[in-house]
Amino acid sequence: MSDILDVAVRLAAVFVAFLVLPLVLGQTEHKVMAHMQGRLGPMYAGGFHGWAQLMADAVKFAQKEDIVPAGADRRIFQLAPAVALLPYLLVLVVIPIGPGNAVGEFIDAGIFFVLAVLGIGVLGSLMAGWASANKFSLLGGLRTAAQLMAYELPMLLAAASVAMAAGTLSLPGILEAFHWWWVPWQIVGGLVFFTAGLAELQRPPFDMPVADSEIIFGAYTEYTGLRFALFLLAEFAGIVVLCALTTVLFLGGWHGPFGADGLGPVWTLLKTALLAFVVIWLRVSYPRLREDQLQKLAWTVLIPLALAQIALTGVVKVVIQ
Amino acid sequence: MAIPGSGLAKGLAVTLRTMTRRSITDQYPDVQPELPPRTRGVIGLFEENCTVCMLCARECPDWCIYIDSHKETVPPAAPGGRERSRNVLDRFAIDFSLCMYCGICIEVCPFDALFWSPEFEYAETDIHELTHERDKLREWMWTVPEPPALDPAAEEPKELAAARKTAEKLAAQQAAEAEKKQEDEA
Amino acid sequence: MTGTADVTALAANAHGFLSPAGVEILFLLVGIVTLGAAVVTVTTKQLVHAALWLVAALGGLAVEYLLLTAEFIAWVQVLIYVGSVVVLLLFGLMLTKAPIGRSPDADSGNRWAALAVAVAAAAALVWVVVDAFRATWIDLDGAVQGSTKVSGESLFRYWVLPFEALSVLLLAALVGAIVLSRRDIDGGTKKQPGTTGKAGKADKGGKH
Known part of the structure; x- marks a missing residue:
């Protein structure tokens, strides 16, 4: 019986994190972005510096009418937000936040699981883009798919480098094998992974699929109310997942300068938060690239860098053995 | 050519620096904004100076100034003199739903009856109520800031010079009279 | 949980077809769903729906791999087929012709030939698999046989x-x-x- 209880508690914890962290991140984005632009951001909801703004947004979204366009493919249109959101929930289950057993569910081929399931999220955008019966949506879907060709390969290669270094595919296993000098050793791979991850999440400067000034809101143009909110939640959950994943793979997860035993989860969360800040920071600082510029960046910069990182990893690995 | 990526770093630095500075947003309904001293918020009317010459109403590009008046005859100042007629203002209203705040009325007023006031909180829920009558325009007159002081070495304003001249003349006359009286008494 | 494990162990010992374990029933059910999705994939007249049913079929296949303890293969299946190949397929469909609703001209004239080829291929595969493994049973309680380590060793050794x-x-x-x-x-x-x-x-x- 304690087995079931244990699993239930773990899943509940992951679910709570899945609901809370994206909200915290969204509020942070509101505020950080505002201050980086010399504004204040939300100030009213909740009283103190608008801390409840996203909850107010959620209430607003819940009240809105759920519209399905007349020409849309009804079922697929309604299913798409779930397909976009669920993969991130699944990925969050396997990310270790502390030493020992502090992980939702141990999976042997953790990296593969994470990358595979993250790839499914793209299907949600594609389904939404196609089923909306809207040309802007279709363009957004097309751009989403085109983008996949740019980020998928460098992301896999960069992750493969870490797996080579650690000699395992499991995320807790990688953290067990981590030493501090892995950070400089794998830094190039980390940068490639993070950049490719940004492209996967369609975050600026790689937000061509949702480019609101060109194609309204890409695949999400026709969505209203809760379904739209689910897409937004998917975006923020995606940021949390990407940052946590980069932390685990390249920044040593729960390892810290001191107190690794007790403070493990704190270190993980701290590094994740730092990376999330960088994601927001990049959004504020850089203009949007074109789709072909992303392809060029990926195929002429990211992939060669990732391959070089793999070569370096192999050489160092052989030398220290 | 600089180091590759230095432009990217510069962009990041700009946003980070901005974040550490105070934001420039005014929290208006909670905190009153600090307006520049000569803010052109609304037009105030100093009725006493108005002679109903209608210049403002005629020059207004939007025709948003409404003026009604009638003539009154004033009894002669000195017995046996001629009766004078005088314009009396009945209505002076500005429709601020039409006004485009060009300020031409203020510029053309030859008698300094119209002024810019920094007051700006006069929104209404009905567009008809934006036509403000003379009493309201007069209230705004009291919010008009004092005219800026003259330069230290500036010439005296014409009005003051004229008034002083008259006063000096009067004083000299009185002094002369008093002297004459003293001489007579002596 | 422990109850199920006991039943599995019993079934693994008995290897009886008449007393299926929970895992075996699940395997069969998922297999039926996968087969159904695959059939719909080739029979539906809505092109994009066909691609999405293909996702269901490939995903079902991944679950089957998982049930056979081939964890690594399962995730590779999801990563390559669901995450990339189907996305490329959808991309191609959207670029060319992806109307919402049925496309009456989607029928191919040589569908009977295709059916024959499919049946022949399926028969050959089933025959090969049955001939190769016959009555081999996976021991669910022992060491995992499809883990990354095992797959890697057999792949790069043999x-x-x-x-x-x-x-x-x-x-x-x-x-x-x-x-x-x-x-x-x-x-x-x-x-x-x-x-x-x-x-x-x-x-x-x-x-x-």
Whole structure:
């Protein structure tokens, strides 16, 4: 019986994190972005510096009418937000936040699981883009798919480098094998992974699929109310997942300068938060690239860098053995 | 050519620096904004100076100034003199739903009856109520800031010079009279 | 949980078809769903729906791998087929022709030939698998037989030659794709495919 209880508690914890962290991140984005632009951001909801703004947004979204366009493919249109959101929930289950057993569910081929399931999220955008019966949506879907060709390969290669270094595919296993000098050793791979991850999440400067000034809101143009909110939640959950994943793979997860035993989860969360800040920071600082510029960046910069990182990893690995 | 990526770093630095500075947003309904001293918020009317010459109403590009008046005859100042007629203002209203705040009325007023006031909180829920009558325009007159002081070495304003001249003349006359009286008494 | 494990162990000992364990029932059910999705994939007249049913079929296959304890293969299946191949398929559909609703002209005239080929292929595969494994049972309680370590060891110890041969084949396909997608090669300019000339505008997609 304690087995079931244990699993239930773990899943509940992951679910709570899945609901809370994206909200915290969204509020942070509101505020950080505002201050980086010399504004204040939300100030009213909740009283103190608008801390409840996203909850107010959620209430607003819940009240809105759920519209399905007349020409849309009804079922697929309604299913798409779930397909976009669920993969991130699944990925969050396997990310270790502390030493020992502090992980939702141990999976042997953790990296593969994470990358595979993250790839499914793209299907949600594609389904939404196609089923909306809207040309802007279709363009957004097309751009989403085109983008996949740019980020998928460098992301896999960069992750493969870490797996080579650690000699395992499991995320807790990688953290067990981590030493501090892995950070400089794998830094190039980390940068490639993070950049490719940004492209996967369609975050600026790689937000061509949702480019609101060109194609309204890409695949999400026709969505209203809760379904739209689910897409937004998917975006923020995606940021949390990407940052946590980069932390685990390249920044040593729960390892810290001191107190690794007790403070493990704190270190993980701290590094994740730092990376999330960088994601927001990049959004504020850089203009949007074109789709072909992303392809060029990926195929002429990211992939060669990732391959070089793999070569370096192999050489160092052989030398220290 | 600089180091590759230095432009990217510069962009990041700009946003980070901005974040550490105070934001420039005014929290208006909670905190009153600090307006520049000569803010052109609304037009105030100093009725006493108005002679109903209608210049403002005629020059207004939007025709948003409404003026009604009638003539009154004033009894002669000195017995046996001629009766004078005088314009009396009945209505002076500005429709601020039409006004485009060009300020031409203020510029053309030859008698300094119209002024810019920094007051700006006069929104209404009905567009008809934006036509403000003379009493309201007069209230705004009291919010008009004092005219800026003259330069230290500036010439005296014409009005003051004229008034002083008259006063000096009067004083000299009185002094002369008093002297004459003293001489007579002596 | 412990109850199920006991039943599994019993079934593994007995190997009886008449007393299926929970895992076996699940395997069968998922298999039926996968088969159903696959059939719908080839019979539906809505093109994009067909691609999405393909996702269901491939996902069902991944679950089957998982139930056979081949965890690594399962995730690779999801990563490559669901995450990339189907997305490319959808991309292609959207680029060319993806109407919402039925497309009456989607029927192929040689569907009977296709059916025959499919049945023949399925029969050959089933025969090979049944002949190879016959009554082999996976011991669910023992060491995991499909883990990354085991897969990697068998792949790089016993199957290196086929692995490398496949790699060469894929590389040849890649080079071929690049050659086909570059129009400036066969024309007046005598550029070699290997030279690092400025890439054409249209070949970015074709490379993948």
